[in-house]
Amino acid sequence: MRPTQTTAFDTTSRPRWLEDRIQRHLAEPKQNPIVQISRYTYKGQVVYYETLGCCDQFSNLYNTKGNLICHPEGGLTGRGDGQCPDFEKNRTGERLVWRDPR
Template structure:
């Protein structure tokens, strides 16, 4: 986790304090529109899977939620996100 932005490290630290069933499944780094972003896979499909930039600004949820289609803010994420790298996953 050494190369992660501090705010992303802080988010991960807060995830570690949650009960296993409430904890996100993983944090994945992608390149999206030329910038590093962090995709947080939530513990249940009914929650939005959130994407943040390096400063922890919320960019949107490309998927998840009751419809499975996210919040509509990143409709091209699945097509344009590249360089997938899992940066955190809870130990089981």
């Protein structure tokens, strides 16, 4: 589920790597669907979930240090890489961190 258009961005303590990632997205052409990054708690830790544009691209799940944990969705099957199949079911505390404003 994606946050509504009226959801305010959570800018609380964005890690430097995440700010850099956002700037890279802004330097590239706008994607469709729009790229967005949300923060969750998953397996007891804060994680950042990044959706990417079309088609068959993996979504990315990062830890607070910017290390890739897994690809929860996307790819040819739409089910990601299979490394965190319980992410959607077990994530909590959704906070929209950033959505491409263009």
